[in-house]
Amino acid sequence: MLQKFLDGKKKYSAFIITVLATMIPLFIQGTEAQKTILDMVPSVAAALAGIFYIVTQGKIDREKEAVKALNGNGVAAATTIPTSVEAAPVQAQAEVQPVVELPPPFDPKAFHEDVLANVKATYTVVNQCTIYYKARDKGQVTDCQHISQAVDYWNYLVDLAVDARDWLKEETEKKAGTCGRSPEYYVFTRDFNSTIKAANALNELAGTKIDWKSKLGPFNRTLYGVGVMAEQLLEHNK
Numbered sequence: 001m002l003q004k005f006l007d008g009k010k011k012y013s014a015f016i017i018t019v020l021a022t023m024i025p026l027f028i029q030g031t032e033a034q035k036t037i038l039d040m041v042p043s044v045a046a047a048l049a050g051i052f053y054i055v056t057q058g059k060i061d062r063e064k065e066a067v068k069a070l071n072g073n074g075v076a077a078a079t080t081i082p083t084s085v086e087a088a089p090v091q092a093q094a095e096v097q098p099v100v101e102l103p104p105p106f107d108p109k110a111f112h113e114d115v116l117a118n119v120k121a122t123y124t125v126v127n128q129c130t131i132y133y134k135a136r137d138k139g140q141v142t143d144c145q146h147i148s149q150a151v152d153y154w155n156y157l158v159d160l161a162v163d164a165r166d167w168l169k170e171e172t173e174k175k176a177g178t179c180g181r182s183p184e185y186y187v188f189t190r191d192f193n194s195t196i197k198a199a200n201a202l203n204e205l206a207g208t209k210i211d212w213k214s215k216l217g218p219f220n221r222t223l224y225g226v227g228v229m230a231e232q233l234l235e236h237n238k
Helices: 002-028 037-070 108-123 128-140 147-174 183-206 223-236
Strands: none
Touching (some): 108 147, 128 223, 147 183, 147 223, 183 223
16 A cells, blocks of 8 residues: 555656646746747647656556456466366276176086996996096087186096006006006007197197187087097197
8 A cells, every 4th residue: 555655646746846847947937038939849848748658657557556456466376378178087987898607617526426426337347447438428428618617627537547547557567477468558548648639739729719619510519529629720720
């Protein structure tokens, strides 16, 4: 408030001084100095210039006062750069993924119990070799819904094959000196090697994105059939 009052007094003082400076010489000068009206032109011009200055300066001061009021009494306001398009907040939309229900995993314990319950009815005797053959027979008629089921089945079948080979080896050694190893040993050795090879190919197939179901006929979509065909599926997709 004090500053505004002083600023106002300065304006009026400038006006009064200008008028006095202009008019007083008109009164104190002699008649000879005022010979013509043209002698008054410089004084009048000075008076008009002073009035113009006061009016103009007053307008500028009012504009400054308005700017100060908007900017918080002279404090520089933060410059905001308007943007034509405001960025809309990005809302992460969770993609709805279809729930894929996997079939139940292969249960080797339940599978083996069923094999033992029926092996004698098929092979009349129960030993490690007939157990293996019965497990293979059952795998040929058991549907495979997911490749993980086939992998677990073939791991189970490999264990049975190892047990059967060891058992046959003992039986052959008992007959040593007469006719050598039994023909069953040589036959089973061939089955053992093919089992290991198929299990390895199946593990490799499980690590790929090959659509094995679409490439196999219904009769091969079994626990045993997927393993048997695994090597061919890998060869055709190289």
